[in-house]
Amino acid sequence: MSRDRPARRRFGETPTVMLTSMTDMFTLILMFLLHFVDPSMSPDGQVALPSSPAVDAPAVAITLTITPEQVLVGGIAVFSLADGAHIPAAVERDGKRLVQLSAALERARAAPGSPTPAASATPDDDAPLLRVECDKSVPYTVVADALYTAGQAGFGRFQLVVVSSAGGAPAEPQ
Amino acid sequence: MRRKRLTETAELDIVPVMSLIVHLIPMLLLCVRFSMLAQVPTKGQILPTRPAESLGAYEGQQEKVVSVRVSSQGFVVGGLGDAEAIPCTATPCTPATYDYASLNAAMVAAKQLHPTESRVVIAPEHEIPYEVVIQVMSATRERLGDRRHAPLFPDARLASDDAPGSAPPDVP
Numbered sequence: 001m002s003r004d005r006p007a008r009r010r011f012g013e014t015p016t017v018m019l020t021s022m023t024d025m026f027t028l029i030l031m032f033l034l035h036f037v038d039p040s041m042s043p044d045g046q047v048a049l050p051s052s053p054a055v056d057a058p059a060v061a062i063t064l065t066i067t068p069e070q071v072l073v074g075g076i077a078v079f080s081l082a083d084g085a086h087i088p089a090a091v092e093r094d095g096k097r098l099v100q101l102s103a104a105l106e107r108a109r110a111a112p113g114s115p116t117p118a119a120s121a122t123p124d125d126d127a128p129l130l131r132v133e134c135d136k137s138v139p140y141t142v143v144a145d146a147l148y149t150a151g152q153a154g155f156g157r158f159q160l161v162v163v164s165s166a167g168g169a170p171a172e173p174q
Numbered sequence: 175m176r177r178k179r180l181t182e183t184a185e186l187d188i189v190p191v192m193s194l195i196v197h198l199i200p201m202l203l204l205c206v207r208f209s210m211l212a213q214v215p216t217k218g219q220i221l222p223t224r225p226a227e228s229l230g231a232y233e234g235q236q237e238k239v240v241s242v243r244v245s246s247q248g249f250v251v252g253g254l255g256d257a258e259a260i261p262c263t264a265t266p267c268t269p270a271t272y273d274y275a276s277l278n279a280a281m282v283a284a285k286q287l288h289p290t291e292s293r294v295v296i297a298p299e300h301e302i303p304y305e306v307v308i309q310v311m312s313a314t315r316e317r318l319g320d321r322r323h324a325p326l327f328p329d330a331r332l333a334s335d336d337a338p339g340s341a342p343p344d345v346p
Contacts, residue, residue, distance in 0.1 A: 136305035164212035
């Protein structure tokens with residue numbers, strides 16, 4: 001009987017914990033998360049993106065974000081929306097063009113290190129690309145004004161970011 | 175100081191590393207979004223929409239230009255000869271009650287009339303939610319429910335009633 005009983009630990013002896021297997025596991029989880037998390041590709045939490053069966057992955061580009069509260073370029077607020085996600089009358093306009101937004105987009109394009117589109121086959125695809133993350137509840141008039149302004153600021157292509165409702169593997173970024 | 179014996183192994187203190195990893199993992203888990211993002215491409219130009227100058231020009235638009243006008247009553251599709259109205263499945267129209275399946279069927283019919291055309295003009299009214307615009311773009315891009323993703327009109331151009339420009343009227 002006494003032989004089966006585990007030996008008592010001596011007084012003052014510290015127990016050792018084997019951390020090697022746990023370290024291996026944590027390292028694998030860390031590698032997995034670092035591989036899949038790309039902060040530049042995560043939309044702002046304030047934006048409820050619409051869903052679509054599209055599968056083309058969005059590319060890294062200058063981002064125009066339209067939430068029900070405000071319009072942002074590269075994460076920096078340009079102006080606030082009011083009265084049910086509408087552009088307030090106080091926002092300066094030049095016809096349909098929104099002056100503040102146009103200036104912010106031009107600044108973002110001119111900034112050193114701003115994302116540039118990858119070289120592509122057709123000259124049309126070389127036009128500056130704007131990534132648009134817009135809340136699904138925003139009325140079209142706000143989107144149209146913002147996109148018109150972006151077009152006037154030199155952006156020739158837009159990629160409207162959506163949550164893919166299609167199954168299967170994502171396509172490579174354009 | 176006494177020398178270590180040859181048989182004695184040095185223990186590596188990995189507790190700080192573990193502490194760092196334990197902090198990093200919750201932070202990364204907070205950042206990660208388990209949804210797949212995609213993109214719907216469109217050209218960087220908002221086309222103007224204007225009424226046709228004459229009945230003949232209007233009929234010409236109806237035949238030549240594949241277009242979808244989105245209103246608070248439903249869709250009006252151009253490019254099929256006569257404009258085809260597709261009302262919502264229930265009133266009042268909400269993003270869920272627009273009849274995207276019928277719109278997709280109309281686009282399949284339009285593609286048979288215009289097999290070489292890839293452009294479609296989408297002209298939503300001002301108060302239409304962005305969600306509806308995206309759904310319309312999806313319904314015009316490819317055959318819905320087709321796993322082969324057969325393309326219909328992938329080159330979507332957005333239009334607005336008050337967009338300035340000298341482009342010809344595209345939408346009836």
